Amino acid sequence: MKVFGIAGFSGSGKTTLIERVLPLLNARGLRVAVIKHTHHDFDIDRPGKDSWRAREAGAAAVLLSSDHRTALLTEHRDAPPPLASLLAQLPPCDLVLVEGYKREPIPRLEVHRAATSKPWLYPDDPHVLAVASDIAPPQALNAVPSQKITRIDLDAISLITDFIQTHALSVPTA
Known part of the structure; x- marks a missing residue:
């Protein structure tokens, strides 16, 4: 690579x-x-969706997958x-x-x-x-x-x- x-x-x-x-x-x-x-906070997740709820409940990472794409959402507390x-x-x-x-x-x-x-x-x-x-x-x-x-x-x-x-x-x- x-x-x-x-x-x-x-x-x-x-x-x-x-x-x-x-x-x-x-x-x-x-x-x-x-x-x-990016220097700005962002969230590609939507409030109320299952993945958002898992993160709100404390999941350190949530991986979303469909027939078309995959997204890994991880929380970074510091840097x-x-x-x-x-x-x-x-x-x-x-x-x-x-x-x-x-x-x-x-x-x-x-x-x-x-x-x-x-x-x-x-x-x-x-x-x-x-x-x-x-x-x-x-x-x-x-x-x-x-x-x-x-x-x-x-x-x-x-x-x-x-x-x-x-x-x-x-x-x-x-």
């Missing part, structure tokens, strides 16, 4: 980029999984689990796109939009190998030749897909 990160501030277009890259990766015959970290433990829970796949998890030491693409008025993650994040942006990085970011960053236009989805495939990191599977 290979892993590649997509990083950027909220509103930069990370999820949209993943949506646009997935069909191309699938067309290349790859089975792709996505892991997304989210490390990326490695999430990767271990995935079914066999060729590539995992990781949205968020900025502190994990995996290769990543920074998504940056001028409209967000946010700072660049690069060069402060050594795992950013390229930026997908609607503007060129400030000259100061490319001042050191050894830190020169690859910039890919946000709409060059085929080039972004190629970059992801070429630079994804192989990780051991259980």
